[in-house]
Amino acid sequence: MKKGLMFGAALLAALGFGTAQAGEVDVTGRKVLVAYYSYSGNTKAVAEAIHAKVGGDLFEIKAEGTYPAEYRPMTEQAKREILSGFRPKLTTSVPDMEQYGVIFIGSPNWWGTITPQVSSFLESYDFAGKTVVPFITHGGGGRQRTIADMTNQCKGCTVVQDGWQGYGNETDDLDDWLDKLTK
Ligand SMILES: Cc1cc2nc3c(=O)[nH]c(=O)nc-3n(C[C@H](O)[C@H](O)[C@H](O)COP(=O)(O)O)c2cc1C
Numbered sequence: 001m002k003k004g005l006m007f008g009a010a011l012l013a014a015l016g017f018g019t020a021q022a023g024e025v026d027v028t029g030r031k032v033l034v035a036y037y038s039y040s041g042n043t044k045a046v047a048e049a050i051h052a053k054v055g056g057d058l059f060e061i062k063a064e065g066t067y068p069a070e071y072r073p074m075t076e077q078a079k080r081e082i083l084s085g086f087r088p089k090l091t092t093s094v095p096d097m098e099q100y101g102v103i104f105i106g107s108p109n110w111w112g113t114i115t116p117q118v119s120s121f122l123e124s125y126d127f128a129g130k131t132v133v134p135f136i137t138h139g140g141g142g143r144q145r146t147i148a149d150m151t152n153q154c155k156g157c158t159v160v161q162d163g164w165q166g167y168g169n170e171t172d173d174l175d176d177w178l179d180k181l182t183k
Contacts, residue, residue: 032056036106
């Protein structure tokens with residue numbers, strides 16, 4: 001927990017928010033939120049690894065709707081949803097978003113972008129003045145448009161462009177990435 005506090009404070013400072021804001025990271029560490037959507041578990045695993053390192057609160061983005069069990073029809077449905085700008089209704093909510101200053105948001109790369117569930121999440125809260133740190137898992141394509149789209153959809157927030165991108169659930173360089181974020 002303490003590590004998480006220090007991380008949050010250091011990140012705020014590193015992002016140019018100055019020491020005053022850094023000092024506002026309270027002693028309970030509840031200013032850092034690690035939120036994620038995961039369909040098949042990879043992004044969840046990375047979220048848990050980030051949370052273990054930075055502390056704060058862990059939150060799973062869940063939404064209404066189901067996907068076909070078979071992979072190809074599943075990906076086709078996801079493609080239709082993305083192309084139509086579909087925003088599923090969320091079934092989990094963050095009780096008090098106000099308290100967080102730094103929010104890690106995790107999404108799988110779906111067709112080069114973030115998932116509709118993550119888009120719904122971004123459009124459901126006021127992130128003005130908050131710092132968003134994306135983390136993306138992919139199947140070989142890298143981040144593609146994910147972080148750019150997250151930036152466009154997150155109104156009023158600061159999105160760290162050097163977010164995490166990792167193949168599947170690999171976390172080998174995660175510590176390095178987190179350390180660099182704070183420098
Ligand atoms: C609908 C769908 C679309 C995908 N599109 C891409 C893609 O465009 N580029 C890519 O690198 N990986 C793509 N993938 C692979 C996922 O990004 C990758 O497996 C990810 O780690 C899954 O995260 P999860 O287990 O948290 O759901 C896609 C997977 C699905 C299910």
